[in-house]
Amino acid sequence: MSKKWWIIALVISLALATISPLASSAPDGLERVAEDNGFLSLALEAPFEIVADYVFPGIANEALATIIAGWLGTILLFIAVYGLAWLIKSRRRTTTV
Amino acid sequence: MHIPDGFLNMATVASTYTISVGGVANAVRIANKKLGEKQVPMMGVLAAFIFAAQMLNFPVAGGTSGHLIGAALAAILLGPWAAVIIMSAVLIAQSLIFQDGGLLALGANIFNMAIIASFSAYYIYRLAQSLLGDSGKGQLIGVFAASWGSVLLASIACAVELAISGASPWGVVLPAMAGVHALIGIGEGLITSAVVSLVLATRADLMRLQKI
Numbered sequence: 001m002s003k004k005w006w007i008i009a010l011v012i013s014l015a016l017a018t019i020s021p022l023a024s025s026a027p028d029g030l031e032r033v034a035e036d037n038g039f040l041s042l043a044l045e046a047p048f049e050i051v052a053d054y055v056f057p058g059i060a061n062e063a064l065a066t067i068i069a070g071w072l073g074t075i076l077l078f079i080a081v082y083g084l085a086w087l088i089k090s091r092r093r094t095t096t097v
Numbered sequence: 098m099h100i101p102d103g104f105l106n107m108a109t110v111a112s113t114y115t116i117s118v119g120g121v122a123n124a125v126r127i128a129n130k131k132l133g134e135k136q137v138p139m140m141g142v143l144a145a146f147i148f149a150a151q152m153l154n155f156p157v158a159g160g161t162s163g164h165l166i167g168a169a170l171a172a173i174l175l176g177p178w179a180a181v182i183i184m185s186a187v188l189i190a191q192s193l194i195f196q197d198g199g200l201l202a203l204g205a206n207i208f209n210m211a212i213i214a215s216f217s218a219y220y221i222y223r224l225a226q227s228l229l230g231d232s233g234k235g236q237l238i239g240v241f242a243a244s245w246g247s248v249l250l251a252s253i254a255c256a257v258e259l260a261i262s263g264a265s266p267w268g269v270v271l272p273a274m275a276g277v278h279a280l281i282g283i284g285e286g287l288i289t290s291a292v293v294s295l296v297l298a299t300r301a302d303l304m305r306l307q308k309i
Contacts, residue, residue, distance in 0.1 A: 006139065006141070009142045009145075010142055013142070013145045013146040014149070016149040016153060017149040017152060020152040022153075023153045023154040023155075023162075024155055024162035025162070026156055026160050026161055027161060028098065028099075028162050028163055028164065029161060029274065029277040030098045030099070030100065032160075033270065033274055033277060034104070034265075037265050037269050039264045042103040042104055043101040043104065044101065044103035046196040046200070050195070050196070051196075052195065052196040054152060054195055054197070070149060070152050073152075073191075073194070073195065074145045076194075077144040077145045077190055078142065078144060078145035080190070081141045081143075082138060082141025082142075084182070085132060085137040085140040085182070088125060088129050088182075089129075091129060
C-alpha cells in the first residue's frame, strides 16, 4: 500500500493549522449559550497553562504564535496516535504468536 | 463544545469520568483485536487532521462560531471504537496542553465528543446506507446526516450534564444548546462530506478498510 496518501493528508493538516489565525474569534456554541444564560462566570481558570488558547508563549506576533501552536499540536497528535495505534496492534502479535 | 472546569458538579464529573475511562479501555481492547497494518497511519493522520481542523472556527448566526468535532469523519472512515481512541487523544491533548476544555470536565468532553458523537455518527451512517444504498450520492447523504446528528446529540448530552449540574435550567440550556448546534452541525456535515468526497475521488479503497 502506497504511503504517499497519508503524507499528503498530513501536509493538508499542517496547511489548515497555518491558516488558523483566520478562524472566527467569536464565542463558540457552548460559550454563547453560557454567556446568554448567565453561567459563563462559573468557568474556572486552568490550574496551569502550557500553550493556553492555542497561542505559543514567548512569541510577540500572535498570528505566528497561533500557527506554531497549531503545528505543534498537529505533529504531536500524529506521532502520539500513530505510536499508540502501532503499540496496540503490535502487542497483539506478541501475545497471539 | 469543550466544557471548562466550573460548569459541572462533582457527581457529573465522577460519573462521566467513569463512563469515559471504561469506554476508552474498551476501545483499546477492541482495537487490539481488530487493528490492522493499514489503519495505523490512518489513525495518526486523522488525529492530526481533526486537531488542526478544530482550530478553524467558522462563523454561524448571531456572533457565534463553531468548529468541526471530527468524530463523524473518524467513525465513518475507521469505525466507532477507533474514533473513540482518536477523539480522546485529541481532547486529552487539548485539555492538558492547550487549556481547551477543563481537566475535571475532560471525562464529560470525552463522553460527549468522543463516545456519543462517534457512535451516533456511525449508526446514523449505517442506517442511511441500508436505506439509500452504496451509491456515491447515497453515501454522501449518509455522511451529512451522520455528521449533523453527531453534533446535535453531543450538544444534547452536554446540555443534560449542565442541567444536572445546576449550571442552567433544563428548559433553557437544552433548547439553547440544541438550537445553536443544529446550525454548527451543518458546518460539520459540509466539511465531513467534502473530506469523504475527496477520499472517494482519490483513494476510494480507504473507505473500505475494516471498521473498528
